[in-house]
Amino acid sequence: MKQSIAEAVQTTIKSHLRKKFQCLFEGTAEHGPVRLLNEIYTDLYITEGEEGEVNKEHEVRQIETASRRTQAEDEAIKCNEIFRPLPGQDKPIRTVLTKGVAGIGKTVSVQKFVLDWAEGKANQDVHFIFPLPFRELNLIKEEHLSLVQLLQHLFTELKDMPLFNPEEHKVVFIFDGLDECRLLLDFHNSKPVFKVDDPASVDVLLTNLIKGNLLPFALLWITTRPAAADKIPPKCVGLVTEVRGFSDPQKEEYFRKRISDENLARRAVSYLKSSRSLYIMCHIPVLCWILATVLETMLTETYTGEIPRSLTQMYTHFLIIQTSMKKVKYTEQKERDEGIIFKLGKLAFQQLEKDNLIFYEEDLRECGINITEASVYSGVCTQIFREEAGLYQGKVFSFVHLSIQEFLAALYVFLCFSKREKNMPDQQQTSQLSALFRAATLHDLHKTVVDLALQSANGHLDLFLRFLLGLSLESTQNLLNSLLKKTGSILLNTEETVEYIKKNIEDGSEFNRVLNLFHCLNELNDTSMVEDMQRCLVSGALPWPNNTIPSSSQCASLLYLLLTAEEGKYEFYPNQIMKTDECVKNMLPVIKASRHAR
Structure with a gap:
């Protein structure tokens, strides 16, 4: 009898999750184009993540740092094998914490994991999967419910079905978006809850699930942006993984799937490769979608305007395109x-x-x-x-x-x-x-x-x-001006700003800050500092004497040039640069970015 109830509940849940997760809505569920997930899904690069200190850096910095890594550094983890122990791990994993910047594909990975289970393609040893996004749990934070009541509350299809006992089955709970959590997750002072029919507030139920008081044999998958990863105590996590987005081949695969016209897709990829600062951003799937939306319009034979080359120009075109798509x-x-x-x-x-x-x-x-x-x-x-x-x-x-x-x-x-x-x-x-x-x-x-x-x-x-x-x-x-009323009568003179940024580059000591200032000059259409470095590389000499140590601004200038130039265009001599530990640290990304370092 118990088995038949479990089968009925499983059939109901699988049917519900298939309908909910089979489509990938790019943009808004109500107004965006509908695409089948299995048609457009592109594998992501997921690896074992680092435990310990939480990365609080702005996610653009994390994107640019990650894009400079080589994939050979880490072993890739398949989305459907997220709970499989890694080589060298001898005990089973109960809780996986997956980190990744916004838009990197954490939620789509969850969607693919759930859909493959619901369609009978993977993880069929699991009886039930319950995806519980934090943005939805936030809305019922004032409620007092038992765990079974919470599931019936969220999955309304279960309300009229006989109760089942999750303790007797293999269950996976997926808590997507820990960074969006507005519940107070107090792992030290929340009251213990051991039974699935004991009522408590939502935050207390979650802390007891994560600590293992409730359903100690259930599997938990928690996703988060890196800055919020420390909300879960390390002792409650069996494995930390990291979603690193698209590799270069995966970027190209995405554009081929996203833009149906094969020739247009090829031109879009070719164009992005020629604008390396934009190509770096394609590491993020959501940004690939934004750029694909713009380029699909801009690269057609009928378009006569200028193709955007900076991030601001891309986003301005994106705003214009999307605002024009109104009812x-x-x-x-x-x-x-x-x-x-x-x-x-x-x-x-x-x-x-x-x-x-x-x-x-x-x-x-x-x-x-x-x-x-x-x-x-x-x-x-x-x-x-x-x-x-x-x-x-x-x-x-x-x-x-x-x-x-x-x-x-x-x-x-x-x-x-x-x-x-x-x-x-x-x-x-x-x-x-x-x-x-x-x-x-x-x-x-x-x-x-x-x-x-x-x-x-x-x-x-x-x-x-x-x-x-x-x-x-x-x-x-x-x-x-095609979209908004003409802005006020301001003199759009950016020369003073350009000079101020250059002064800060020269005075700068922190590598990432200086690197961002070069991106700022690019947004202002000023390439003079990069052109100076270009001339030096072409002549075979670097702009500092042999006996001196290059400053972080000079290292950043060289790195920016190598990252944004066509592959293999320049070569340089590391022995001219690597004179101190600080130099070595600053120049490692340069060496990785260069195809020809002597």
Whole structure:
């Protein structure tokens, strides 16, 4: 009898999960294009991750660092074998913690794992899989439920079915998005819960599941951005893995699957390879999708405009493309786009200050977005702003990716500046970023952001800075004028800013900060420092005497050039550089980036 109940429950769950996970929604579930996951899914590079110190660096830094690694360094782990012990591990793994930056493919990996089980393709020794995203668990944090009631609450299909005992079966719980968790996970003081029918708050149930008090033989898979990995005590984790995104061959495979026109896909890959700073960003699957969306339009035979070469230009085109994909009923209101983008920018900026990737009704109301209008916002700005109804049917909101949030936040600041809407009453004057609204000139604004970015030890403003600088170019403003009312009468002169950035490069001592400043110069269309290094490499000499040690700025200049140049274009002589331990440390990425080092 017990077996038949378990089989009925399993059949119901598998059917539900097949319907829920068979499609991959790129952008928003309601408005984005629907693609079958199995048609577009591209394997990700997953390896064993490092335990111990949590990486709090901005994720763009982590992307760029990861892109410089070689895959031979680590053994790849297949998504469907996430619980398999690695060579040398002799005891079974109960809890896997998977780290990865936003948009790297953690949630899609979970989706593939669940779908393959539901379709009978993998892990058929598992009786039940319950995916429980933190963004949905957040919505029921006030409830007191037993574990069985919680599952019935989230999986409504189980409500009218006979109760089953999870203790008698092999069960996998997947907690996706630990970084989005707004529950208080107190592993030291939460009351113990041992039985699946004992009621408790959701956070207490989770801590007891993770500690192993509840269902000690159940398997747990937890995914998180790296900065939140320390929310789970190391003793509760059997294996740490890391999703490193797409390798170069996987990038090309993705574009072939994503762009149906084979010739167009080939041209897109070729174009990105010629713009190495963009190609590096393709390490992130979500960014591949953004770039594919833009290039699919830009590279057609009928397009006569300039192809974007900087990150800001790409995101500006993406905003224009997505905003134009709106429902017919909104088209007659010409001014509506600007109002919506301004409110979304304000939301992006405020949540960036709080380091939030997801938000709720109250967050929207603070920015003048009525909850009943949310579908209008996600309809007009298709695939930029995501509105989701969870299993519990509560509303959760987010931008499709952190970089889109940072772009809109930078656009909001620039619009406020150009319209002179400074010292706004709802802006917290205690905020570090409130100084931006007191800038008198464009150079003051740039200087303030550059200084704040350089003061950030973890690079949390690096990408925001790049976008704000790129938005200040007249060419970008001309693009935006098709979408927004003409910005105020500001003189778009960036020469002072360029000189200020160069001075900071020369004075800089921290390698990653200097490297980001070169990316900033690229956004401002200034390549003079890189061209100087180029001339040196072509002549076979480096710009420092043989007896001296290159500064971090010189190392960063060389690295930036090698990373952004076509493969194998330059060669250099390590014995001219590797004179101290610090030099060796700075130059290791350069050696890895160079195909021809003598």
